[in-house]
Amino acid sequence: MLRWLIVVFLALLFISWIKPWLLRLGLGRLPGDFRFRWRGREWDIPLTSTLLLSFVLSLVVRGL
Template sequence: MSRLLLVLGLLLVLAGLAWPWLSRLPLGRLPGDIHIVRDGVDFYFPLGTCLVLSVLLSLLLWWLRR
């Protein structure tokens, strides 16, 4: 468990350092993402992005457990 937490922490640090490059990826602006702008309200739900990330993480975890 501690090894998993260390690896996840290191991945978060690396993602934070690589944020200028990661922010250029089209994630968050995919078809299926819901963005509603009304009077004084801005609602955003990245449904398409969540689905893509879920599939990618599921495949990665499946590959690591094999």
């Protein structure tokens, strides 16, 4: 259980670190990516970007 928490924490840290770079590429602004403001905070739900990155990553892993 602790190992999974560490992996999730590191994944979130990595994603927050590369988020500005991904936004410059246009990810997070695709049709199907939702952004809304609620209670003074900006919320992102990047459905399409997540599917696209997952597809690309699976192609890369299968190619190795």
